[in-house]
Amino acid sequence: MTTPQRAQERDAEIEAAVLGYIGAHPLAADTLDGIVQWWLPQQRYVTAHARIEATLERLVDDGALRLRRLPDGTTLYSLGRAPTPPAP
Secondary structure, eight states, rough: OOHHHHHHHHHHHHHHHHHHHHHOOOOOOHHHIIIIIIIIHHHHHHHHHHHHHHHHHHHHHHEEEEEEOTSSSSSEEEEOOOOOOOOO
């Protein structure tokens, strides 16, 4: 069951995504279907990409992941340290 507060949070998320997209693409115009299909997924990807990148950076800083740059500039992430075996 959805609470009114949860519905408001989802509405705020949609509002932020639409305004974020239109802020990045001020000449954009679309139908409801176009906004649902193109704007929101793209805006969520941009937002998620930034959050994922920040999380990966924290994991590298903590030593959980290792960052390696390839000659072409691509960044690879891998296990930073050997996992600790579970306690008996």
